[in-house]
Amino acid sequence: MLIKNIKSLLQVRTADEPLRGKELAKLPRIDNAWIHIKDNLIHDFGSMDTCPTVSTWSKTIDAQGKYVLPTWVDSHTHLVFAETREEEFNMRIKGKTYEEIAEAGGGILNSAKKLRHTSEEDLFESARERLKHCISMGTGAIEIKSGYGLDPASEMKMLRVIKELKNVSPIPIKATFLGAHTYPEQFRNDHKTYVHQIVYDMIPQIAKEGLADYIDVFCERVAFSAEESQKIVEAGREHGLRAKVHTNQFNSMGGIEMAIKEGALSVDHLEVVNDAEAELLGKSDIISTLLPSAPFFLNDHYQPARKLIDAGAAVALASDYNPGSSPSGNMNFVVALACIKLGMTPEEAINAATINGAFALEMTNKVGEIEAGKLANLIITEEMPSMTYLPYSFGENNIEQVIINGKEHQHAP
CATH class of the missing domain: 3.20.20.140 (Metal-dependent hydrolases)
Structure with a gap:
């Protein structure tokens, strides 16, 4: 699976210890991004100018205007x-x-x-x-x-x-x-x-x-x-x-x-x-x-x-x-x-x-961040004007798709 044209890929990091203080306020991202899922894992990712051109993906999702981040x-x-x-x-x-x-x-x-x-x-x-x-x-x-x-x-x-x-x-x-x-x-x-x-x-x-x-x-x-x-x-x-x-x-x-x-x-x-x-x-x-x-x-x-x-x-x-x-x-x-x-x-x-x-939960080897080798458990949002819109619009469901183990999971209405 390839997810492309992502407005911003959030939580791109490799954290060796829990975030605290000023580090908690930093949310690394790649704008205009893609992410490749192979089997049930994150395989690779980057900015769109480095996106692979292979045409044999099992599925391609166009995330134009949308954010992608790790699941909660x-x-x-x-x-x-x-x-x-x-x-x-x-x-x-x-x-x-x-x-x-x-x-x-x-x-x-x-x-x-x-x-x-x-x-x-x-x-x-x-x-x-x-x-x-x-x-x-x-x-x-x-x-x-x-x-x-x-x-x-x-x-x-x-x-x-x-x-x-x-x-x-x-x-x-x-x-x-x-x-x-x-x-x-x-x-x-x-x-x-x-x-x-x-x-x-x-x-x-x-x-x-x-x-x-x-x-x-x-x-x-x-x-x-x-x-x-x-x-x-x-x-x-x-x-x-x-x-x-x-x-x-x-x-x-x-x-x-x-x-x-x-x-x-x-x-x-x-x-x-x-x-x-x-x-x-x-x-x-x-x-x-x-x-x-x-x-x-x-x-x-x-x-x-x-x-x-x-x-x-x-x-x-x-x-x-x-x-x-x-x-x-x-x-x-x-x-x-x-x-x-x-x-x-x-x-x-x-x-x-x-x-x-x-x-x-001592699960950083599996979840919590965008890193190659971690489980492909991802949230794809609806089109949003900014990342802040996610908590700002608290009464709305801003999730368009949940990806679990590299597969689309049916989301709540």
């Missing part, structure tokens, strides 16, 4: 769940907070109740449809967490579903074990026993069966303390599972310090970050993954992206796709929100949603 890398989702939770949406409209709903047995516990009574087959089919829709909106690599099981059998069921999605998905998937999403009702006043169950029952079995790539824990007042989180993260590391930590969504309570100390790959959410924490993140190798569609949906305060970027933190963007606080996997909207509400420039947002997202 969504490094934080909860895509496997049993049912939606629009009843809680109504509760929030009437004034209930996320924390109040959780304390009343809603939220994550609500999803857990529904999931335990849903078959593995039904979970797989519904998640597969969500995944297809995410791909149609430009996502070309994704992470999926468990965390709506909250008991050994149900968590294993979720992870088996994710494993099966890996087997059939056209895009790369990383699986994360999140048994420490919240405390089940029977352990609400007995944290020690549930932490013991995660550490000594769930983690060893999951590692033995190879069901997860990472481990996660929700370090918050409504969930696990920093000390409890550390025990779980340490147990995961002992079994080869590197940590990705939910923290600082509502409170600063030591989660960032713990995650850095334990060598976590990323800290995710970060709606509440003080100056000292921002400085720590700026000096660390850890990825700061921001999820702006969650505070958008919860009508809460947004992540302090500018503070983090100015401190030198490596910022990534992800959707947090889940039924309770971010029921959408639309990364185009995430990029727009990052510009509109987080104060990120379009270049910063695109970098955070592509190459830095790939670093947050």
Whole structure:
């Protein structure tokens, strides 16, 4: 396949480390470009004055007036769940907070109740449809967490579903074990026993069966303390599972310090970050993954992206796709929100949603940038006046075509 007359080919780089500071604001490009896809990989690219004249391409796409960029890398989702939770949406409209709903047995516990009574087959089919829709909106690599099981059998069921999605998905998937999403009702006043169950029952079995790539824990007042989180993260590391930590969504309570100390790959959410924490993140190798569609949906305060970027933190963007606080996997909207509400420039947002997202999943050998040998997972936009138009026109679908593994993927209407 040859894509030619591209108005601008974006994200042409070879990044050896996550982008931060001034580098995050740079988006290398080739104007008036072409790109050659061979088999399922990017084979070559350049400006049109160097375009090959071979007439035997399997397919040629004329991208006059259009932009081409790598597909989004969504490094934080909860895509496997049993049912939606629009009843809680109504509760929030009437004034209930996320924390109040959780304390009343809603939220994550609500999803857990529904999931335990849903078959593995039904979970797989519904998640597969969500995944297809995410791909149609430009996502070309994704992470999926468990965390709506909250008991050994149900968590294993979720992870088996994710494993099966890996087997059939056209895009790369990383699986994360999140048994420490919240405390089940029977352990609400007995944290020690549930932490013991995660550490000594769930983690060893999951590692033995190879069901997860990472481990996660929700370090918050409504969930696990920093000390409890550390025990779980340490147990995961002992079994080869590197940590990705939910923290600082509502409170600063030591989660960032713990995650850095334990060598976590990323800290995710970060709606509440003080100056000292921002400085720590700026000096660390850890990825700061921001999820702006969650505070958008919860009508809460947004992540302090500018503070983090100015401190030198490596910022990534992800959707947090889940039924309770971010029921959408639309990364185009995430990029727009990052510009509109987080104060990120379009270049910063695109970098955070592509190459830095790939670093947050240790997938830079496959996705995140335009480089020969990487997967040919690409977005071809509609004709646009500028690259900035992509987040500017947040209510429009500006994707004309999604290319996955060098083949055209049917896109959303």
